[in-house]
Amino acid sequence: MASNQEEVKLFGIVGSPFVTRVDIALNLKGVQYKYEEEKLGEFSDALIKYNPVYKKVPVLVHNDKPISESLVILEYIDEIWKQNPILPSDPYKRALARFWSKFIDDKCLNAARKVAFSLDEKEREEGFKELEVAFQFLEDELKDKFFGGEDIGLVDITGVFIAFWVPIMQEVIGLKLLTIEKFPKLYKWSQDFNNHQIVKETLPNRETQLAYFKARYESLFASK
Amino acid sequence: MASNQEEVKLFGIVGSPFVTRVDIALNLKGVQYKYEEEKLGEFSDALIKYNPVYKKVPVLVHNDKPISESLVILEYIDEIWKQNPILPSDPYKRALARFWSKFIDDKCLNAARKVAFSLDEKEREEGFKELEVAFQFLEDELKDKFFGGEDIGLVDITGVFIAFWVPIMQEVIGLKLLTIEKFPKLYKWSQDFNNHQIVKETLPNRETQLAYFKARYESLFASK
Incomplete structure (x- = not known):
């Protein structure tokens, strides 16, 4: 479960199916997070720093640690916050x-x-x-x-x-x-x-x- | 750990980097498996049955349950056979x-x-x-x-x-x-x-x- 010190940020663009995947997963888990809206073609320095390889959204930043690629992020979310599992246990x-x-x-x-x-x-x-x-x-x-x-x-x-x-x-x-x-x-x-x-x-x-x-x-x- | 009743089969083609990934993972874990060599362009009925979506190797069949896509197989192997972990625990x-x-x-x-x-x-x-x-x-x-x-x-x-x-x-x-x-x-x-x-x-x-x-x-x- 999330502790009080925990900081969760999601860099996204409204209308991106990839970002929406992460939004849904976080909301399913009941995780509080700060949403940072990016602009297509004008990504912020923070976004580029966090995802230098692909330079795209979504990027989840959990306690300053960035994770990119929506499917990778979904697995991470499921491993960190155990409530309402996204993946089966078998x-x-x-x-x-x-x-x-x-x-x-x-x-x-x-x-x-x-x-x-x-x-x-x-x-x-x-x-x-x-x-x-x-x-x-x-x-x-x-x-x-x-x-x-x-x-x-x-x-x-x-x-x-x-x-x-x-x-x-x-x-x-x-x-x-x-x-x-x-x-x-x-x-x-x-x-x-x-x-x-x-x-x-x-x-x-x-x-x-x-x-x-x-x-x-x-x-x-x-x-x- | 593998039980005596366990059957592990790998459908592959020698020289495929994707198949070799699975070979390495199984050998790292010390899992005994039967290797079934396929022919490019002339896949066996078994292979097509086990991987109807992509019709390609590798396919791992564990106790009659088929799994395709090398990265998916690697995660499965790591979850089933815990020795010599392939993924970190963090x-x-x-x-x-x-x-x-x-x-x-x-x-x-x-x-x-x-x-x-x-x-x-x-x-x-x-x-x-x-x-x-x-x-x-x-x-x-x-x-x-x-x-x-x-x-x-x-x-x-x-x-x-x-x-x-x-x-x-x-x-x-x-x-x-x-x-x-x-x-x-x-x-x-x-x-x-x-x-x-x-x-x-x-x-x-x-x-x-x-x-x-x-x-x-x-x-x-x-x-x-």
Whole structure:
């Protein structure tokens, strides 16, 4: 448990799915932390000092010790604050949780980037197909209410961009991807996840994110 | 500790740095395992069944439960067999070990692939520069004999392709990259790592790897 002397800071950018992962984990654990908002392209000296390798958010600073990379941060949080575990205790289930979190980063994020931000029509279609394949794997993997069982865990938190940002993306672009018809279990999961009390209180404002994504998407094609 | 009923199988391909990571970890722990050699492009039905997502090696099967992705496997091995720990016990040091292992996968592997296998001269140069930057980070990070301290740990094992395969690559291509002049600490580390008793007994035959890499490199340019 956190002691009184403890200082926890999170360097982030509102609207970053990677930062939101860390926000959710800290809030699930009930950890008090100071949030430091960074600006894309104008990172503070502190951020660069704390993450000289990648120079990006999120960075968690716990008692002056910086940690980067969202999945690494999530494991650290789970090791330091034991309440409301994010990872299962069974080693095999832990391995599976790590595997599927990595899968989301490896297979879903790049594909979604192609769909959302590529100017090449063929590449966009390719990304869409990759996402369909990836979502089918996740659909098949989902056995309970959440990937973590009855409570949200590492895979759910990692998947926040699927639950929250993919629906925004498909609304702006006009895609049918994460729908109740195509992926009934994953769709229901996304609803349950977004409506989870802690998650709901942590997610950025949907309207703002929608407006941001719409503006970014339109400017992409305006500059084509 | 392993019980008598325990069955540990590793599906691999000799000469894969990813498989070699798992071999080293199992040998460090003194775990007896059955090695199943796969063929590139002709994976067995068992391999496809065990790793339907990526269809690649390594796959560790422990009492019929399959685990894929080398870094996920290494963490699993460390959780199941406690002797000769691969990860530090301190959470912050664990986070750093995870960070640098991920760094090797993210920043060194793709760059090395460009250097070794790209037909585009510019891309090869770009990969070379990326590797120099990455190696400088590792050089600065190396404080002790090994990344793990006096004993080898997660980052060392993940880095086997730097210690063992990069020197082979630079010999074949005629590069000066991991040299005593450029990266004295990292160079010494690579020697110490390759000469570590368990590692030395685990690494594939250097001459065979050299011949294989040479043939592959030459055929790449023959087909240009």
